[in-house]
Amino acid sequence: MSPTATATAAKSDIVIDLREVETRFGAHVVHHNLNLQVRRAEVFAIIGGSGSGKSTLLREMILLHRPDAGRIKVLGVELKDLSPEDALALRLRWGVLFQHGGLFGSLTVLENIGLPLREHTRLSNKLIDDLAAWKLDMVGLKPEVGAQYPAQLSGGMMKRASLARALALDPELLFLDEPTAGLDPESAAGVDELVLRLRDLFGLTIVMISHDLDLLWQVADRVAVLGEGRVQGVGSMAELADMNQPAIRPFFEGARGRAAQPASIPPTQAKEPSSKPK
Structure with a gap:
């Protein structure tokens, strides 16, 4: 393959591209010169301490918040200054699982799943119900x-039902906000398996925010x-x-971080200062 063809293929493999993103809330700087790329058909996770801007970054990628500076491209489309029509067309290409599900309480689960199809297609009610099922x-x-x-x-069923609605329009890209938050270990393990199955079956690109070390x-x-407004490591x-790196070590040190590591990988040991006199 020629260098030009290789570069073109590599470029088309990038589903999300963030360049020099700046986000501020008043005097508080959330993101400073943040750069990030997500590749096609990968499960990509974003983690960080409280206040590191994870949720804000997700909101920026799904057109719910506009950064103060920088560039964000999703599925090859520059998000800045999109017309309402183009923004809608882009939103129909991704699905979002919000942390608390976001299902409408007055609708049944099947009605919730079918809602995007009723809003954005001209399919018959019978076909929509079949697709939702x-x-x-x-x-x-x-x-x-x-x-x-x-x-x-239950909490686990709610997550799965919300995920079904996120998949209603057969998206190319799936955003998951804390998909295992509040779940018992068995339900969380089921989400782990489901995420991988969806990626493998449909070639989905999946971006998730999570504190669940086992899931990661x-x-x-x-x-x-x-951390500190930037990507500290990928x-x-x-x-x-x-x-x-100081921003990365806490996710692998301590009992919780070590317990999550697979047995095939030696647990990371926190370095304790020596108490022996020199």
Whole structure:
């Protein structure tokens, strides 16, 4: 392959491209000269301490907040100054699972899943119900769950139903905001498996915000660590575990960080100052 063809292929492999993003809330700087790229068909996670700007960055990528400076391209489209028509067309190409689900309490699960299809297609009600039932099955929920209301669902079922709605329009790109937050270990493990299955079956690019270290080790191809307004490091969890940076070390040190690491990888040991006299 020629150098030009290689460069073109590499460029087309980038699904999200952030360049020199600046975000401020008054005098508070959230992002400063932030750069990040997400590749096609990868599970990409964003982590960081409280106040590091993870959720703000997600909101910027899904057109819910505009940065003060810099450039964001999603699916090859520059987000700045999009017309309402172009913004809608772009939103229809991605799905979002919000942290608390975001299902409408007055609608059944099946009605919630079918809502994007009713709003944005001209399909018959029968076909929409059939497609919604298929999405329900895709995320591992039984048909009878479709007749229930969100308030009747467990936390794990709520996450799966919300994910089914995010998949209603067959998106190319999927955003997950804390997909395992509030779930028991068994339900969280089920989400792990589901994320990988969706990526492998449909070639989805998946971007997620998560504090769940088990989830990160199990499903993330690459992880970006935010700190001090910038990306402090990007790589697999194993690669990050070898990086000796203050913003990265807390995710691998301590009992919680070490317990999440697979048995095949030596647990990272926190370096304690020596108490012996020199």
